[in-house]
Amino acid sequence: MPTDPPALRVRGLAKSFGRPAVAGLDLEVRAGEFYALLGPNGAGKTTSLRMVAGLLPPDAGSIEIFGIDARRDPIGAKRITAWVSDEPLVYDKLTPVEYLEFVAGLWSLPGPVAAARAADLIDWLGLAAQAHQRCEGFSKGMRQKVALAGALIHEPRLIILDEPLTGLDAGSARQVKSVLLERVGAGATIIMTTHILEVAERMAERIGVIAAGRLIAEGTLAELHAASGARHGTLEEIFLDLVAGQDLAA
Numbered sequence: 003m004p005t006d007p008p009a010l011r012v013r014g015l016a017k018s019f020g021r022p023a024v025a026g027l028d029l030e031v032r033a034g035e036f037y038a039l040l041g042p043n044g045a046g047k048t049t050s051l052r053m054v055a056g057l058l059p060p061d062a063g064s065i066e067i068f069g070i071d072a073r074r075d076p077i078g079a080k081r082i083t084a085w086v087s088d089e090p091l092v093y094d095k096l097t098p099v100e101y102l103e104f105v106a107g108l109w110s111l112p113g114p115v116a117a118a119r120a121a122d123l124i125d126w127l128g129l130a131a132q133a134h135q136r137c138e139g140f141s142k143g144m145r146q147k148v149a150l151a152g153a154l155i156h157e158p159r160l161i162i163l164d165e166p167l168t169g170l171d172a173g174s175a176r177q178v179k180s181v182l183l184e185r186v187g188a189g190a191t192i193i194m195t196t197h198i199l200e201v202a203e204r205m206a207e208r209i210g211v212i213a214a215g216r217l218i219a220e221g222t223l224a225e226l227h228a229a230s231g232a233r234h235g236t237l238e239e240i241f242l243d244l245v246a247g248q249d250l251a252a
């Protein structure tokens with residue numbers, strides 16, 4: 003019986019900026035999974051995900067999104083993928099409602115569908131009070147929420163987020179987390195980088211650890227604990243142990 007393809011399958015992904023940033027990354031994320039990608043600063047997380055999202059050409063390697071070869075068919079891959087950067091880009095002169103209408107138009111969503119989804123996202127992300135104000139006066143956190151709503155409006159199957167909770171206050175972080183969990187509940191797959199280990203620990207089904215452009219460990223929290231030399235089972239202990247081991251091996 004044929005098996006469904008994974009949400010993401012990356013093999014031998016490489017990118018160098020003079021020196022290697024991503025050095026032969028292999029990564030597989032299952033359909034419907036919430037996957038957190040951790041790693042020290044400069045480990046290659048953002049570079050890897052930018053290549054997956056089609057924003058940066060790889061030097062080598064393959065990327066498949068739900069079985070679509072993203073290098074051969076970038077448009078097909080982008081159609082089912084969302085990318086949310088940690089530097090949100092929204093159009094200052096538009097209001098959140100106008101911005102969502104605009105993005106929905108790019109995806110050719112029927113008007114009533116777009117309006118219903120926009121209303122839900124605005125409500126879930128706590129943007130109702132600003133829904134008709136221009137984005138130009140918004141804080142970084144508010145822009146981040148508008149950008150997230152824009153990325154989700156076409157109901158992508160794979161949602162890739164780079165540090166989505168950085169700079170959000172506790173209330174906004176909770177709203178974003180619950181929207182993400184709602185999407186996973188509805189069948190989407192999420193890959194998220196974070197330095198907030200508690201978020202990875204609580205939300206992700208599996209966690210991958212990248213160091214020096216390679217995946218050095220992967221699994222559930224229990225599996226990572228077993229693979230590390232950490233005595234205690236907190237993700238912080240495990241992460242620091244795994245990364246320290248990598249430094250010695252380098």
Ligand SMILES: Nc1ncnc2c1ncn2[C@@H]1O[C@H](COP(=O)(O)OP(=O)(O)OP(=O)(O)O)[C@@H](O)[C@H]1O
Nearest residue numbers: 019022023024041042043044045046047048049050
């Ligand atoms: N456009 C670029 N030009 C030159 N070097 C780059 C560029 N983008 C990334 N790099 C380098 O590639 C390496 C990996 O960077 P990347 O941003 O992918 O790491 P990261 O794991 O996301 O780090 P952080 O946790 O600090 O965001 C770093 O050494 C970085 O300086």
